[in-house]
Amino acid sequence: MLNKKALQLITLFLLLLVPGIFFGNLVLVGMSLVPLLLLIVGLAFSPPRVVSVEAIKINTPVWAGDVSLVTRTVRTSAGAGLVKIRQPLPPEFDLVAGSNLALHWQWFQPATLEINFQLKLAKRGRYTVPPLDWVSLHPLGYRAAQGSGGNHIDVEVWPRFYLPKTVKSLPGLSVSPFPSADIAKIGIPGQDFREIRKYVTGDPIKNINWRATARRAEQSFWPLVNEFEREGRKSVMIYLHASQAVEIGNTIENGIESGLEAACNLLFYYLEKGYRTGIYVCGNPPRYFYPDTGRLQFRKVLRQLIDLKPGYWPKDLLTAVELTRDYVLGYNPLSIVISTFDNRSGPALEKAVHQLRQPSIMVIGIDAYGLVPQENQYEKELLPLLRLQNRPLVRRLRGAGANVIEWHPDHESFSRIFSRQVWAR
Amino acid sequence: MKKADRNLLTLEAVIILLVSLAAGYALLDALFFIPFLGLLIIGIVTVIILKNLAFVFRIAAGLICLPAFMKLNNVKWWLFSPERLHFCPDLSLPLAAAIGLLVICGGLILSSLQPLRREVRVLQAGQTEDEQVRHYVRRQNMAAGGAVLACGVASAAIILVLELARRGLSGWFRNLPWGLPVIGLVSLIILSLVIFWLAGSRHGTDYTGD
Numbered sequence: 001m002l003n004k005k006a007l008q009l010i011t012l013f014l015l016l017l018v019p020g021i022f023f024g025n026l027v028l029v030g031m032s033l034v035p036l037l038l039l040i041v042g043l044a045f046s047p048p049r050v051v052s053v054e055a056i057k058i059n060t061p062v063w064a065g066d067v068s069l070v071t072r073t074v075r076t077s078a079g080a081g082l083v084k085i086r087q088p089l090p091p092e093f094d095l096v097a098g099s100n101l102a103l104h105w106q107w108f109q110p111a112t113l114e115i116n117f118q119l120k121l122a123k124r125g126r127y128t129v130p131p132l133d134w135v136s137l138h139p140l141g142y143r144a145a146q147g148s149g150g151n152h153i154d155v156e157v158w159p160r161f162y163l164p165k166t167v168k169s170l171p172g173l174s175v176s177p178f179p180s181a182d183i184a185k186i187g188i189p190g191q192d193f194r195e196i197r198k199y200v201t202g203d204p205i206k207n208i209n210w211r212a213t214a215r216r217a218e219q220s221f222w223p224l225v226n227e228f229e230r231e232g233r234k235s236v237m238i239y240l241h242a243s244q245a246v247e248i249g250n251t252i253e254n255g256i257e258s259g260l261e262a263a264c265n266l267l268f269y270y271l272e273k274g275y276r277t278g279i280y281v282c283g284n285p286p287r288y289f290y291p292d293t294g295r296l297q298f299r300k301v302l303r304q305l306i307d308l309k310p311g312y313w314p315k316d317l318l319t320a321v322e323l324t325r326d327y328v329l330g331y332n333p334l335s336i337v338i339s340t341f342d343n344r345s346g347p348a349l350e351k352a353v354h355q356l357r358q359p360s361i362m363v364i365g366i367d368a369y370g371l372v373p374q375e376n377q378y379e380k381e382l383l384p385l386l387r388l389q390n391r392p393l394v395r396r397l398r399g400a401g402a403n404v405i406e407w408h409p410d411h412e413s414f415s416r417i418f419s420r421q422v423w424a425r
Numbered sequence: 426m427k428k429a430d431r432n433l434l435t436l437e438a439v440i441i442l443l444v445s446l447a448a449g450y451a452l453l454d455a456l457f458f459i460p461f462l463g464l465l466i467i468g469i470v471t472v473i474i475l476k477n478l479a480f481v482f483r484i485a486a487g488l489i490c491l492p493a494f495m496k497l498n499n500v501k502w503w504l505f506s507p508e509r510l511h512f513c514p515d516l517s518l519p520l521a522a523a524i525g526l527l528v529i530c531g532g533l534i535l536s537s538l539q540p541l542r543r544e545v546r547v548l549q550a551g552q553t554e555d556e557q558v559r560h561y562v563r564r565q566n567m568a569a570g571g572a573v574l575a576c577g578v579a580s581a582a583i584i585l586v587l588e589l590a591r592r593g594l595s596g597w598f599r600n601l602p603w604g605l606p607v608i609g610l611v612s613l614i615i616l617s618l619v620i621f622w623l624a625g626s627r628h629g630t631d632y633t634g635d
Binding site: 005008010011012013014016017018021022023024025026027028029030031033034035037038041042080082099101102103105139140141 | 494495497498499500502505518521522525526528529530533536537540548551553554557558560561564565568569572573575576577579580581583584587588591610613614617618620621
């Protein structure tokens, strides 16, 4: 199709030709021929088009922080002009090497182009990499074509967790990371009835007690499930504070992402050890995974954590403690609270620790200030002051009997601080 | 400023300079520097500083040349009589054609350089490698500049042929009935308008970069 530029040439031709003929002026007639000839020459050939785009595949699931190589091969039709190809990417993906944009100028012959780039899948979540966009331009700019081609790719990025083997294989060197009570048991639940409780995500449908549910239908239409005593080992309850108050840092790395990393590591560690481990995620919506054993529990939790969105209020942490009170009183698990130590989340964290009233409470305090981009000297100087401001809270938590672990995700991996805890004492 | 952008700027400055010189000479001969300086300022302001008003410079250059070209009219009209246009130099047809073609070719190249500069800025702001951008600018300039110059040369050849055939054609025209040239001219205009309308009805999309 002709564009504005071609129409401008036709207009120029007529503007010069008509007076040229009217006055019998050869110079004007000659000048009018330049745009006319240019238009005729230009319209004699077409810009190239993209005829095929080879499909690509990213093996999923991938872990946050992994780097994937992406290659797109594009074939163009005959034609002269510029072909511009661009692979749009979700904003959470970092381009580590190569370029997702390529320009190619071709003179009539069809061509095969290839773009290679490496993507760092920086943040957990479910993403779609859209098809490749292309634009081709006529060499004189009279025509343009555009389109998209190739497949779209669904990528599932799981939260980071990497506990070194040294940590995984150290069962008894420390006192602090392990629960003191020994009530929960590994394997299939036994025959001994323990209690009836409310249904939570992940409970088998066969455990629903339909009669009890029907009896209480007038009060609350929420299924009730039978809980049986289990044999074996200890129990762990993790509280992940994931409200907006914790979202300190940048889009990719912030308190919530660091908290998720810590939660995944702890969950994996304790489940691998055979502990009955559950997690309450104070996000939006809040999610409670009743303590259970095995890798299935880990995968079940991980799938839900991919889509975690921050909750609105820090006090959700208190709601979490309230909702899990029965379990905590019954099983006396190791309670682990993962949160930040700033002014907004601090009061809720302190109250939660007091309400838990457990002999074994671990608080993972994420110091996410280092993840905030520091533009100038003043902002750099602000960090020690903010940290200083949080010291009284840490002292109070320790005074309440909690084992407080401070983690600086900007310069230390969680596995390192956790392994320090395991080796301690 | 990146190299590709600097090259485009230099090219624009050279074209503005040449067109201004030619147009200034066509208007006032020995006093050419007066219109030259005026046109140069217009060119720098509209093309280099404001960046998207190249058409103002093209129209100004065309209008400045027009009186000199009007002296070469075969059909004499009182408004463009040699007496009224005595301030202009008497250009020979080859010189007038050379100036006219320089002005129109310069204007057309300028009109292709402006969107190119915009696109280069967009590309440079993105993730395109500098080498790719330079390569693109070089090829684009080769294509546009080559096509415009080739069309200019072809037009010059056509003017030459028409000039050579003019005298013979005038005698031939004189023997024709008076209505025939008029009808021919009107037909040509109608044909041009039809072409214009057809092209307009196929108005396409403009590509403006990212």
